[in-house]
Structures are given as C-alpha cells and as structure tokens.
Amino acid sequence: MTDLERKIYRIIYNMSRFRKNPTMDDLKRKTGKGEPAIRKAVKNLISRKELAWDKKKREWLF
Known part of the structure; x- marks a missing residue:
C-alpha cells in the first residue's frame, strides 16, 4: 500500500465512522493531490479488496 x-484509506475509514462519506473535495483538501491520483489510489484499494462500496447502504465496507 502506498x-x-x-x-486515503484512513480518511475514508475515519470519516465513515461518523456516517459521513468524504467527497472528492474533502479528499483533495486532506491529501493535497489531484482527482486523477485519488481515483487511481481508490481503484487500487478496491481491486485489492481493501475497500468496497455497498450500493444499497451507500457506505464503505472495510
């Protein structure tokens, strides 16, 4: 894991503990990176099954 x-994993985990999904603007502000880099990192986390998105509940699964 880079x-x-x-x-990004820690930001999503900590924000989702309080039932708030981070927006792209939140992730940009907190990481200081651009949207393409953030999307690539999230896709890598999902492909390695470290993160998953539950469409019904609209929340992240760890």
Missing part, C-alpha cells in the same frame, strides 16, 4: 493509498 502512502497516498494509506492516507
């Missing part, structure tokens, strides 16, 4: 992936 530093950016670890940082």
Whole structure:
C-alpha cells in the first residue's frame, strides 16, 4: 500500500465512522493531490479488496 493509498484509506475509514462519506473535495483538501491520483489510489484499494462500496447502504465496507 502506498502512502497516498494509506492516507486515503484512513480518511475514508475515519470519516465513515461518523456516517459521513468524504467527497472528492474533502479528499483533495486532506491529501493535497489531484482527482486523477485519488481515483487511481481508490481503484487500487478496491481491486485489492481493501475497500468496497455497498450500493444499497451507500457506505464503505472495510
């Protein structure tokens, strides 16, 4: 897991604990990275099954 992936994972985990899904703007502000880099990191986390999105509940699964 890269530093950016670890940082995004922790942001999503911590924000979802309080029932708030981070927006792209939240992730941009907190990581200091652009949208393409964030999308790539999230896709990598999903492909390695470290993150999953539940469409019915609209929340992240860890």
